Amino acid sequence: MYFQRSCTDRLIFLLSEQLTEINIASAWVIALNPRTLALRLTALSQWHAHQGFADPTSTPTVRKTLAGVARTHGRPKKKAKALPIEDLELIVARLADISTLKASHDSALLQVGFFGGFRRSELVGIKVEHVLWRREGIEIALPRSKTDQTGEGITKAIPYSDGPCCPAKALRAWLDAAGIAAGPVFRSVTKWGKAAGIALAVGSVNTVLADCATLAQLDYVPDLSSHSLRRGMATSAHRAGADFRDIKKQGGWRHDGTVQGYIEEAGLFEENAAGSLLRSRIKPT
Incomplete structure (x- = not known):
């Protein structure tokens, strides 16, 4: 998963709203297209729902952060050219x-x-x-x-x-x-x-x-x-x-x-x- 890291033999998950915001606002902004970032947050949300955990991506603060990323770092969607x-x-x-x-x-x-x-x-x-x-x-x-x-x-x-x-x-x-x-x-x-x-x-x-x-x-x-x-x-x-x-x-x-x-x-x-x-x-x- 994109939202986990290894620590010895255990997996530590970034569950809190604060950590989610940090991830959105830091390296991901530089490395990922905002649409890709949104897809990964959706995957994170679905994983938490499946595990019965609270969704750290659904808070107003996280959504506001994501919207800000889209405004600041948004790029045109790359489309395949039609073959006539x-x-x-x-x-x-x-x-x-x-x-x-x-x-x-x-x-x-x-x-x-x-x-x-x-x-x-x-x-x-x-x-x-x-x-x-x-x-x-x-x-x-x-x-x-x-x-x-x-x-x-x-x-x-x-x-x-x-x-x-x-x-x-x-x-x-x-x-x-x-x-x-x-x-x-x-x-x-x-x-x-x-x-x-x-x-x-x-x-x-x-x-x-x-x-x-x-x-x-x-x-x-x-x-x-x-x-x-x-x-x-x-x-x-x-x-x-x-x-x-x-x-x-x-x-x-x-x-x-x-x-x-x-x-x-x-x-x-x-x-x-x-x-x-x-x-x-x-x-x-």
Whole structure:
């Protein structure tokens, strides 16, 4: 835990309000983003509640201290940059020029992740048994996701396409090339050019995206993460005229506000008061 230290063989916990304030106001302020600090205080609060102790973080003084930290040391939240569909198409085209098993895997991974709006844990958790091949495309049934903790399952559909991207065709090509008939769909490829027997590690999705974006010579690779696929799906779908409800469903978002934020991001320049003013001043030729 972040709130304990070792003293011989015993653990000494910082339980008092005074000690909590000291921790907030000293080294943590320098080392931690205020949002991270708030999360750790929440963890501390929950631990005390579970143990039946008084909550040292709920006092007005501690809350006032935390608010002061946010005002004084607050920083903008770092967000993963959305990967627009145009750049995904560049990546897919570049991978198509490389006749390797890994290129086939990476193309399928990124396309399914993007168009399915999957979280990275969901993406690497897909098994062959979860995929239903239909005439219109593929259905991927997740037995559990972040927004479905009761295990009722959610299903995402991805149609076939004749365009630059087709996740269903890319997935079929990868499975056939790797000889995968059961078990995890996405797996690492060994240096001998064979698919591993276990699922791809969650953190590897970031690495695959970064490597492929570098290959496509995108100039914002440091701003990309696995979440860029979901954000990119939402913003690109909005620009393509997709309905708000359909975007929310495909991404599996619980809150309208999250999706609305992506839509506002997508229309930052299109739905822009300054842009309207500037266009109004253009003299006809």
